[in-house]
Amino acid sequence: MPYSIEHENDHFARSYEARLLMSRNLISELPRFLGRHPSSLLDIGCGDGVLLEVACNHGLRCAGVEVSPNLLAKLRARFSGRAAIASDVNMLPDGMYDVVTLISVLEHVHEPYHVLRAALSRLVPDGVLLVNVPNSAGIPARLYGPRWDQIEPLAHLYYFTARTLSLMLERVGLRVIRRFTMTCRMDLARHDMLSSFRRAAYWLEMYLGTDLGFVAQR
Template sequence: MTSDRGTNFVAAGVDWDAMAAVFDDEPDHGLRDATVRAAWADRLGDWLPRAPGDVLDLGCGTGSLSLLAAEQGHRVTGVDLSPDMIGLARAKLAGRDAVFLTGDAAAPPVGEQRFDAVLVRHVLWTLPGPGRVLRHWCDLLRPGGRLVLVEGRWGTVSPVGIAADRLTALLAPLARDTRVERLSDDARLWGKEVTDERYAVVSVSPAAP
């Protein structure tokens, strides 16, 4: 299994505060390799709104996806439960139109603010009550906003994660125009070949005209 961090810094048995200093060593975390970085930038360019808008990055970790979103002109709010991760994200996006908050991705501390996109990578599977969490995330969207979820299932003996068909079923009553993109066959995203289930789900707020 390739472990990714979740909203709780002891999620999946890992202390993410302790892992913060080495988190970006993974190719798909730090995006230090130009090919991996470009692959994620291309995907985000397709998933996020074309016009600059407000993006909420939940479980943002060290802010690698937040940085790509900011480089594409978006105003970013990042949330992570790990203070050490948040500190690194703030440093990574210093001078950018970005704010980082320590808090729970399941109930982000953003008050009444609403967003043009909510971006969440490898977090939902760590949370109890995913249906309830998805409803709350959809409520954080402006009319026509996009919910972008990057998820998967890892391992063969005792797999963990959430399958795409389960996730789309949970989203069915909450959003419209839901599409699934399979990501397992794009080695550029991960810096290596992978065989487990990795995918993105993009849904549009049902209040869109």
């Protein structure tokens, strides 16, 4: 079930600052994930284009895919001449991107296997795919159970654990090489007990929180 225009606009406005910080963190980590400095990035499900904006500002050749007509029109106006914007990943060429990202996308699609296959096809031979989804085996999911805020029956069609996501990536021909999180370091900078635990887990690469991220390579 698609979100309403009002819901989309409200979500992206309320979450902008946190997503901007997370996007900057992610782009800064790409050389470590890829093993070299990337020159190109494709963001599938790019939303309002925050990650694309940060990537463009770092000098990457960028492309984005978005299915929402509301967001698509804004993206094309915003990135005219700066990034290729498409409504379907199959409109973009194969084997062209060092990095392909699927951030908060796979849980929404009807056929995640086919989306991963299409993403894989767009990578250069040594490129990396970054997939991030809600972590249905994380501590928040276990604590809250059916009250977990990521349970959205009309919007989240699939729920992943580290095992199920890694098996799906392997099935399409990708090898998981590391974990990552989109956890906002602004939240990690707080000084309460929970944030101290999150901070320790973050630096130890114990990803037990709301999101689950994999870096995968051919």
